[in-house]
Amino acid sequence: MNRTLLILLFSTGLFLLSCQKSPDEDLRTGTVKITFKNTVKGNPLVLNTGVYSNSFGEQYNVAKFKYYISNVVMNGTQISAGSSEYYLVDEGNAASLSFSFTAKSQIYSSLSFLLGVDSARNVSGAQTGALDPLNDMFWTWNSGYIMAKLEGTSPQSTVVNNKVEYHIGGFAGTNSVLKNINLTVPSSINVPLNVDPDKTCEIFIEADLDTWWQGAYDLKIAVNPAATHPGALAKNISDNYSNMFKITDVKLY
Amino acid sequence: MKLRIILFFLITILCSAIFISACKNNDVPGDNVPYNPTYINLEVPAGWPTPPDIYVNNKLTEEGFQLGKKLFYDGRLSKDGNFPCASCHQQFAAFATYDHDFSHGFNNTFTTRNAPGLFNLAWMTKLHWDGGINHIEVQPLAPITAQNEMAETVENVLNKLKADGDYPRMFQSAFGTTEINSQKLLKALAQFMGTIVSSNAKYDKVKRGEASFTAPEQNGYNLFKAKCETCHKEPLFTDNSFRNNGMAVNTFLNDYGRMRISNDKNDSLKFKVPSLRNVILTFPYMHDGRFYSIGQAIDHYRTGIITTQPTLDPLLINRIAITNTEKNDLIYFLQTLTDTTMTRSPRFAQ
Helix, strand or coil, rough: CHHHHHHHHHHHHHHHHHHHCCCCCCCCEEEEEEEEEEEEEEECCCCCCCCCCCCCCCCCEEEEEEEEEEEEEEECCEECCHHEEEEEEECCCCCEEEEEEECCEEEECEEEEEECCCCCHCCCCCCHHHHHHCCEEEECCCCEEEEEEEEEEECCCCCHHHHEEEEEEEECCHHHHCCEEEECCCCCCCCEEEECCEEEEEEEEEEEEEHHCCCCCCCCCCCCECCCCCCCCHHCCCCCCCEEEEEEEEECC | HHHHHHHHHHHHHHHHHHHHHCCCCCCCCCCCCCCCEECCCCCHHHHHCCCCCCCCCCCCEHHHHHHHHHHHHCHCCCCCCCCCHHHHCCCCCCCCCCCCCEEEECCCCCCCCCCCCCCCCCHHHCCCCCCCCCCHHHCCCHHCCCCCCCCHHHHHHHHHHHHCCHHHHHHHHHHHCCCCCHHHHHHHHHHHCCCCCCCCCCCHHHHHHCHHHHHHHHHHHHHHHHHCCCCCCCCCCCCCCCCECCCCCCCCCCCCHHHHHHHHHCCCCCEEECCCCCCCCCCCCCCCCCCCCCHHHHHHHHHHHHHHCCCCCCHCCCCCCCCCCHHHHHHHHHHHCCCEEEHHCHHCCC
């Protein structure tokens, strides 16, 4: 009977082993968590009730603020399946402000991502998850994703109900709004992007939406209250907002 | 002893089965129905160009096709239940709207463009008159959500389908799980619409040596090859390009076509060259259905083209010289492009 039990245990063990991925000691991993803080010039963004003014003295409030982050790379290389995913950061949905992925344990020096959805996913038919058209970030009349969306009102806006409405998209040609964002840890933050095995490296990124109106181009609300299709204006706004991100903190735990 | 050995083998097999099933992660949660779809292929008629693989991420199955067909004919895809896809895309009209310049939408509205026939879509690189749609899967989002068409939200459509007695099972048969989401809805519709192939008109039979043109048809074909073929390229009878064919802009619609998509003033008044297959059934003609008869459409090319438009297609700057006899012959030829095999096929019918 003992022998039978032994064989039984052995065969069970074999099947258990066959379920596991072959262990590789050199590939220890930790977690990278990226947390976005949407702000106006460093002050936390408060949807609807917060009243802000841009550098032209134009007042505005914000009802919606959403953007796609995809193709996250660190040290210039793709990190894991999770980092290659598509994420919709939506100020109106607290859970969407952070996402995590597995990364090989090492000290990284840079973090890059695409602000938007790469052109391939704009032309490959129906998508799901963050890219589901139900998320209201897909144009039905001119196939393609709205890469970033800012909606609100401003007394300086001349369009209906003083709307401010920027639906920024366009993935092809000279008016592509796709932006590669490259971030490094500022020297004032004395914490490396160190991914220790089985630990988390949380990177806090501030997105200052006030950059949408200035930087590469001066774009007054009074002149450009709306940008709702691909074109030169959308491209110019994207040139501005490509400067909205910076790393403000790194926490290791 | 014998009993022990038998028992030992039984337990081993049982344990193995449990662990093997634990390894699998493609089990359908909550579903015990096996997923055994019948794979099918897009029919590519002999001599036709190879279409771009629109099904590379949407493996064609009989179950997916049947689900897509049910959805195509289901009014619940519209807000009030009255406007299935098929309300504007009628099989007997080669899936265009018969005898309507503009189709009717929710709450007594009109569409702003003439509904095109739906066939050979797998060969279309861009959809809609302005080419704004870049993949067949995302096309239905436009009519479903347009206030002057089906006027519904995709979310509501999905909720209606989830509450239905048949759909969860049909989604399971087509895609392996009872989950109903927008991606599966759109992929199923693409399986139906993209496999409607029109390739059995008299013209096709002549090309295959199974029939022959009458003398007027042959004359019309010769004329077609000499004067129409560049844009209406065989065998699809379109080159999928966007061109301005010299019509005055409709001042109600102010529809400048392709320019809205490309933002390029050189694309002003350019519209997609429509296929001439089934052209007799798809009247009225042009993006706004302004010509009710095929004769009027031909007359436009003979005498109606506004030759001063800056974006007019260079091929049309001298209009097209066609005599009355030639016009009649041309119409005889165009009639050979009507494919009743497709328009009467039970496979595509409700």
